[in-house]
Amino acid sequence: MRKKLVAGNWKMYGSLPRNAALLAPIRVAAEGLACDVVVCAPFPYLGQVQSLLTGSKVAWGAQTLNEYAEGAYTGEVSAAMLGEFGCSYVLVGHSERRSLFGESDATVAAKFAAAQAAGIRPVLCLGETLAEREAGQTLAVVGRQLAAVVERVGISAMRAALLAYEPVWAIGTGVTASPAQAQEVHAAIRAQLAERDAAVADEMRILYGGSVKPAGAKELFAQADIDGGLVGGAALVADDFLAICQAAG
Ligand code: PEP
Numbered sequence: 001m002r003k004k005l006v007a008g009n010w011k012m013y014g015s016l017p018r019n020a021a022l023l024a025p026i027r028v029a030a031e032g033l034a035c036d037v038v039v040c041a042p043f044p045y046l047g048q049v050q051s052l053l054t055g056s057k058v059a060w061g062a063q064t065l066n067e068y069a070e071g072a073y074t075g076e077v078s079a080a081m082l083g084e085f086g087c088s089y090v091l092v093g094h095s096e097r098r099s100l101f102g103e104s105d106a107t108v109a110a111k112f113a114a115a116q117a118a119g120i121r122p123v124l125c126l127g128e129t130l131a132e133r134e135a136g137q138t139l140a141v142v143g144r145q146l147a148a149v150v151e152r153v154g155i156s157a158m159r160a161a162l163l164a165y166e167p168v169w170a171i172g173t174g175v176t177a178s179p180a181q182a183q184e185v186h187a188a189i190r191a192q193l194a195e196r197d198a199a200v201a202d203e204m205r206i207l208y209g210g211s212v213k214p215a216g217a218k219e220l221f222a223q224a225d226i227d228g229g230l231v232g233g234a235a236l237v238a239d240d241f242l243a244i245c246q247a248a249g
Contacts, residue, residue: 002205004221004248005162005228007038007123008235009063009091009209019045023052025238030057035228035248038089039235040123043077046085054086061089061120064097067110079118090115091230092122093145095168105148112149116160123162123207123230124149126189130169138167139188146192155196163189163206164230170210172232179219179226182208186225214243221248 014022019041030037038059041049049060066076082090091097092115093108103111108124115122128141142165150158165185170177177185186206194201208220209230220226228248234240 002203002227003036004034005036005038005205005207006241006245006248007040007061007089007091007164007207007228007230008241009040009094009230009232010042010235011063011096011232012042013236014042014045016045016048019048020052022236022238023049023058026242027053027056027058029242029245033057033242033245033249035245037245040089040091046082046087050086059088061087061091061123063091063094065090065092065111065115065120067107067114069114079114079120082115082120083118087120089121089123089162091125091164093125093149095125095127095166095171099168105145106152108145109149109152112161113153113157116153116157121160121162123164125164125166125209125230127166127168127171127210133167133169138185142185142189143192146189150193150196155193155200158193158197158200158204161204163204164209165189165206166209166230172211174211176211176213176216176220177208179223182220183223183225186223190225212244214240214247217244217247 040061092111097103112122126142126145128138132141190201205227207228207230212229212231
């Protein structure tokens with residue numbers, strides 16, 4: 001039985017007072033939640049998040065990282081740096097990183113490997129654009145994105161990772177994939193892993209992301225292969241985020 005997990009992606013939102021006000025009720029409520037809870041904050045706030053969440057049931061992480069250990073990469077942040085701020089998770093391959101910042105499958109795989117080398121659990125995001133879905137390429141695109149990472153790190157490394165299926169057309173649009181649409185892709189992802197290792201496939205937590213809101217979350221999380229959510233907009237509103245966590249309960 002896979003324990004459900006709900007991760008919040010704050011994207012480039014937040015301020016010191018807003019973060020403190022958001023995290024205070026989440027920290028308290030997490031004590032009574034059955035699912036794992038994670039918040040992924042912008043880099044400058046990781047120290048604040050660490051000091052507000054240490055000793056709580058809420059884990060935290062970042063939204064990306066650089067694949068190199070150190071060097072002349074102005075503006076970039078390494079996995080080891082994230083580790084110093086207590087990050088246990090990091091998003092890799094979020095569609096905004098792929099589309100706005102030109103991250104290729106190979107770069108995403110390198111970032112995934114760098115996170116794991118530093119003991120940080122990557123949350124590998126996979127998803128197709130609307131045009132790709134309409135062209136019937138959903139499973140091919142998601143399969144290609146996953147294969148690029150599995151080929152680089154090996155199937156057993158996937159044990160220390162999570163996957164998130166995030167259809168690009170559902171992110172920040174208010175359009176959620178239907179439970180059946182999401183389940184179909186989640187099942188295909190798990191089947192792809194099972195071709196290499198049935199146990200890894202069975203243990204893998206595959207989150208759904210894309211306009212998850214309190215209404216509808218329960219039905220999504222009730223699908224056989226949906227193990228929780230990656231939540232953007234609703235993660236910035238404590239009541240909404242907690243209601244989604246309850247739905248995963
Ligand atoms: C995300 O940022 O990964 C996301 C799924 O955003 P939203 O929930 O706002 O669609």
